[in-house]
Amino acid sequence: MLGRLLLFFKKVGVVVQQNSKLRINLDRDSYDILIEQGLLEHLGALISEKFGKPRTFIVTDKNISEHWLEQTLDSFSSKGIFPKVLEVPEGESTKSFDNLEKIIDQLLEAEVDRECLLIALGGGVIGDLVGFAASVTLRGIKVVQVPTTLLSQVDSSVGGKTGINVRQGKNLVGSFYQPSLVVIDTQVLQTLPKRQILAGYAEVVKYGVIRDNLFFDWLEINGQRVLEGDQQAQQFAIYNSCRIKAEIVEADEKEQNVRAILNFGHTFGHALEAEAGYDGNVLHGEAVSIGMVMAIELSKSLGHLSGQDAVRVVEHIKKIGLPSNINSINGSEAWYPEKLFQHMKHDKKVSNGRMRFILAKTIGEAFVTAEVRKDKIFKVIEKSLSGNL
Amino acid sequence: MLGRLLLFFKKVGVVVQQNSKLRINLDRDSYDILIEQGLLEHLGALISEKFGKPRTFIVTDKNISEHWLEQTLDSFSSKGIFPKVLEVPEGESTKSFDNLEKIIDQLLEAEVDRECLLIALGGGVIGDLVGFAASVTLRGIKVVQVPTTLLSQVDSSVGGKTGINVRQGKNLVGSFYQPSLVVIDTQVLQTLPKRQILAGYAEVVKYGVIRDNLFFDWLEINGQRVLEGDQQAQQFAIYNSCRIKAEIVEADEKEQNVRAILNFGHTFGHALEAEAGYDGNVLHGEAVSIGMVMAIELSKSLGHLSGQDAVRVVEHIKKIGLPSNINSINGSEAWYPEKLFQHMKHDKKVSNGRMRFILAKTIGEAFVTAEVRKDKIFKVIEKSLSGNL
Numbered sequence: 150m151l152g153r154l155l156l157f158f159k160k161v162g163v164v165v166q167q168n169s170k171l172r173i174n175l176d177r178d179s180y181d182i183l184i185e186q187g188l189l190e191h192l193g194a195l196i197s198e199k200f201g202k203p204r205t206f207i208v209t210d211k212n213i214s215e216h217w218l219e220q221t222l223d224s225f226s227s228k229g230i231f232p233k234v235l236e237v238p239e240g241e242s243t244k245s246f247d248n249l250e251k252i253i254d255q256l257l258e259a260e261v262d263r264e265c266l267l268i269a270l271g272g273g274v275i276g277d278l279v280g281f282a283a284s285v286t287l288r289g290i291k292v293v294q295v296p297t298t299l300l301s302q303v304d305s306s307v308g309g310k311t312g313i314n315v316r317q318g319k320n321l322v323g324s325f326y327q328p329s330l331v332v333i334d335t336q337v338l339q340t341l342p343k344r345q346i347l348a349g350y351a352e353v354v355k356y357g358v359i360r361d362n363l364f365f366d367w368l369e370i371n372g373q374r375v376l377e378g379d380q381q382a383q384q385f386a387i388y389n390s391c392r393i394k395a396e397i398v399e400a401d402e403k404e405q406n407v408r409a410i411l412n413f414g415h416t417f418g419h420a421l422e423a424e425a426g427y428d429g430n431v432l433h434g435e436a437v438s439i440g441m442v443m444a445i446e447l448s449k450s451l452g453h454l455s456g457q458d459a460v461r462v463v464e465h466i467k468k469i470g471l472p473s474n475i476n477s478i479n480g481s482e483a484w485y486p487e488k489l490f491q492h493m494k495h496d497k498k499v500s501n502g503r504m505r506f507i508l509a510k511t512i513g514e515a516f517v518t519a520e521v522r523k524d525k526i527f528k529v530i531e532k533s534l535s536g537n538l
Numbered sequence: 539m540l541g542r543l544l545l546f547f548k549k550v551g552v553v554v555q556q557n558s559k560l561r562i563n564l565d566r567d568s569y570d571i572l573i574e575q576g577l578l579e580h581l582g583a584l585i586s587e588k589f590g591k592p593r594t595f596i597v598t599d600k601n602i603s604e605h606w607l608e609q610t611l612d613s614f615s616s617k618g619i620f621p622k623v624l625e626v627p628e629g630e631s632t633k634s635f636d637n638l639e640k641i642i643d644q645l646l647e648a649e650v651d652r653e654c655l656l657i658a659l660g661g662g663v664i665g666d667l668v669g670f671a672a673s674v675t676l677r678g679i680k681v682v683q684v685p686t687t688l689l690s691q692v693d694s695s696v697g698g699k700t701g702i703n704v705r706q707g708k709n710l711v712g713s714f715y716q717p718s719l720v721v722i723d724t725q726v727l728q729t730l731p732k733r734q735i736l737a738g739y740a741e742v743v744k745y746g747v748i749r750d751n752l753f754f755d756w757l758e759i760n761g762q763r764v765l766e767g768d769q770q771a772q773q774f775a776i777y778n779s780c781r782i783k784a785e786i787v788e789a790d791e792k793e794q795n796v797r798a799i800l801n802f803g804h805t806f807g808h809a810l811e812a813e814a815g816y817d818g819n820v821l822h823g824e825a826v827s828i829g830m831v832m833a834i835e836l837s838k839s840l841g842h843l844s845g846q847d848a849v850r851v852v853e854h855i856k857k858i859g860l861p862s863n864i865n866s867i868n869g870s871e872a873w874y875p876e877k878l879f880q881h882m883k884h885d886k887k888v889s890n891g892r893m894r895f896i897l898a899k900t901i902g903e904a905f906v907t908a909e910v911r912k913d914k915i916f917k918v919i920e921k922s923l924s925g926n927l
Contacts, residue, residue, distance in 0.1 A: 176565055176566065177565065246635070246639050250635050253704070253711055254704065254705075254706075257704060257706040257707075257710055258706065260884070281674075284713065285670075285674070285711050285712060285713055286710070286711060287710060287711075288699065288700075288701065288712045288713055288714055289713070289714065289792070310677065311677075312677065315642070315643065315646060316643075317643075317646040317647065318646075321646055321675070321676060322642055322674050322675060322676075323674060323677045324673065324674055324677055324678070324713065325677055325678065403678070495649070
């Protein structure tokens with residue numbers, strides 16, 4: 150509620166500087182999400198303030214390590230903490246059983262105990278892999294998420310879903326395991342490629358569409374500033390994305406009902422990623438963007454969403470520069486509807502063989518349904534394949 | 539409380555037939571433990587009554603499969619459920635990353651979804667491995683524990699600890715994940731080797747010592763009946779063991795404080811198993827038995843436990859035929875105290891480099907302490923090595 154109020158003030162032009170800290174309250178595990186420019190410089194101080202002087206392990210990849218590791222380590226050493234650094238390769242294929250086992254092996258070789266602290270410094274791949282490793286090492290050690298991409302800052306670092314990929318699909322093995330703290334520094338986005346920022350922004354739009362029309366209004370006006378690196382706009386967008394995600398996760402940590410709406414656009418999106426073969430040709434956020442447009446079209450065609458609302462969402466996605474049709478993906482000329490439909494059937498959300506869809510009722514309200522006829526789905530896939538959405 | 543009352547009636551000779559069902563109440567996950575002769579014959583009926591007609595997977599090993607699988611499958615087919623059976627090798631080395639990955643792979647290949655049911659039919663190895671697999675497949679699917687050894691019936695099947703072994707030690711990787719149901723059939727103990735029954739009985743004695751003097755009294759009188767296969771005595775012993783474990787786990791699911799007392803005798807015991815190399819030369823329960831005698835000696839030497847109580851526990855252990863000294867283990871002539879001490883330092887319970895010990899105050903009350911001088915520990919190890927406990 151406070152978040153919505155702030156949003157309203159912001160919208161009407163009142164400057165309110167109160168969007169740097171969120172608390173997520175769960176049954177047993179509650180934690181803070183800190184959001185501010187330059188937090189990485191103070192990471193050591195934040196950790197020592199909250200956890201004392203734990204033996205600390207930082208897992209990161211080469212790319213992040215080049216840009217941000219030195220500064221991070223300095224922030225620790227000034228507090229008398231000297232973390233051990235484990236480096237894993239970049240890219241989606243890093244989320245494997247093999248790397249999971251390697252990280253755990255290195256932790257155990259260093260005689261990790263339950264008072265130690267693990268830090269996931271990187272994007273969604275690092276966050277998911279390290280969160281999973283933390284959840285099963287000694288049956289659970291503390292992990293702090295320090296996400297370094299817009300996508301992971303607004304999505305995967307919050308909410309406790311961890312996982313790795315297996316040959317049958319993405320994130321099919323993992324756990325629900327909450328971090329002890331999430332530290333989001335908007336400054337790290339400065340070294341992130343433009344395309345990555347844009348892809349992350351797709352998830353930001355999602356929060357407005359599924360839960361918060363005021364936030365969507367704000368994005369229509371300020372989205373471009375977020376993409377261009379305006380720190381205040383980025384902080385505000387991230388704060389509200391995390392706030393909305395936190396509200397939903399608090400209501401349903403284990404995804405037994407409402408949490409499923411966070412997958413708006415994802416059932417379609419995952420099918421596109423699966424068909425593309427996770428080769429980096431289509432980024433997750435791009436697939437979600439196309440998937441959201443498909444979900445909007447499906448919502449409209451089933452009579453749940455007004456044409457006016459549908460146009461607003463699709464227009465914003467297009468105007469901001471996100472892809473909206475499957476035919477924008479390289480190589481998609483060879484794709485056909487039946488194959489994409491088969492991928493959708495393998496989604497984790499399938500329950501007792503029934504596919505579930507997240508649809509929109511208005512901008513700001515999404516719902517879950519299993520009542521979607523196959524021909525309606527095919528029609529949407531065909532439209533998107535031919536670039537007509 | 540009810541359990542203690544029943545125990546008292548039993549002790550004074552009143553027959554009370556109310557020890558076939560326990561409920562364990564945890565924050566989010568509550569479940570029943572059913573204990574009775576012949577339950578396996580009705581497993582299919584129990585499952586369909588509770589879960590409907592889920593797609594079911596049974597994981598078991600060759601030994602169990604030979605004795606009990608046919609009957610189990612019949613109980614399902616008569617209810618219209620036709621489980622897929624996955625067989626893993628017997629023995630402690632089965633609890634590996636490799637087998638974890640294989641089980642998950644087979645589940646995913648069979649298109650497991652979150653409505654499916656996994657059944658762990660076997661001893662502690664199967665229970666730990668399958669529980670772990672269930673906890674991370676699709677971030678958690680339902681698992682029913684059907685323990686087939688006395689050890690797993692009174693210990694590992696209840697309480698939600700799962701895990702595998704890695705080169706650094708046993709159970710160092712795993713999760714806290716509660717089963718949806720535990721089904722304990724005392725009849726399966728009839729095909730269990732005598733030595734395995736005896737080893738499992740060590741954990742039964744443990745419950746009396748750490749938490750319940752009435753139960754210990756009962757064991758002094760009826761322990762032999764439990765070992766000889768008296769079904770009523772077995773059911774009563776298992777019921778009370780599970781009741782005590784349930785009380786402790788309810789108070790502290792994630793082992794942040796009191797749950798540690800369940801490790802009475804285990805810090806010493808694990809060191810013996812580690813030194814023996816997990817080759818089957820010393821069974822877990824045997825190591826725990828020797829470890830309990832050491833913990834009793836340590837408790838006495840530190841002035842926490844009376845000589846009278848110490849004698850009673852050690853006498854019962856010896857009389858029943860359990861080992862009480864390290865020198866009863868084949869090959870232990872070559873062992874020396876420092877090495878065993880090093881193994882103890884690698885226990886999961888070590889916190890901030892400090893070893894913690896579970897000691898007894900009286901029969902029926904144990905406590906955790908980090909205040910034990912190294913020379914006292916060495917003295918106990920030396921006595922046990924030379925067969926003087």
